[in-house]
Amino acid sequence: xxxxxxxxxxxxxxxxxxxxxxxxxxxxxxxxxxxxxxxxxxxxxxxxxxxxxxxxxxxxxxxxxxxxxxxxxxxxxxxxxxxxxxxxxxxxxxxxxxxxxxxxxxxxxxxxxxxxxxxxxxxxxx
Numbered sequence: 001x002x003x004x005x006x007x008x009x010x011x012x013x014x015x016x017x018x019x020x021x022x023x024x025x026x027x028x029x030x031x032x033x034x035x036x037x038x039x040x041x042x043x044x045x046x047x048x049x050x051x052x053x054x055x056x057x058x059x060x061x062x063x064x065x066x067x068x069x070x071x072x073x074x075x076x077x078x079x080x081x082x083x084x085x086x087x088x089x090x091x092x093x094x095x096x097x098x099x100x101x102x103x104x105x106x107x108x109x110x111x112x113x114x115x116x117x118x119x120x121x122x123x124x125x126x
Contacts (some may be wrong), residue, residue, distance in 0.1 A: 002041050008034035095124045 004084055011030045060115055068076075097105075105116035 002037060004039055005034065005037040008037050092125065096123075097121065097124070 008030055011034075017056065025076060101120055102117070105120060
């Protein structure tokens with residue numbers, strides 16, 4: 001970078017921020033000088049001579065779960081569920097009463113009938 005170029009860019013950096021109309025005009029003129037100096041420098045045939053670009057660094061792998069595969073996301077969701085909720089026992093299939101069992105509970109008194117059915121269902125499902 002030439003001295004002219006460096007001075008112009010430094011001046012621009014110092015002017016950034018809130019500016020009056022006059023300061024803005026100065027900024028624009030300085031910006032134009034910086035652009036002209038940059039173009040002039042880059043146009044010189046020997047400017048690029050010996051230039052070796054820095055190797056491009058590989059992009060860092062995204063570590064967010066949304067960047068991962070669907071299988072990874074599913075496994076992570078299962079792991080979180082196990083850690084937060086804990087292992088849930090497999091649900092048993094509900095077992096209802098057979099017709100003979102219902103008839104055995106039948107009574108004209110609705111409260112006793114309901115209690116008998118409730119007791120029988122608890123017995124079969126626990």
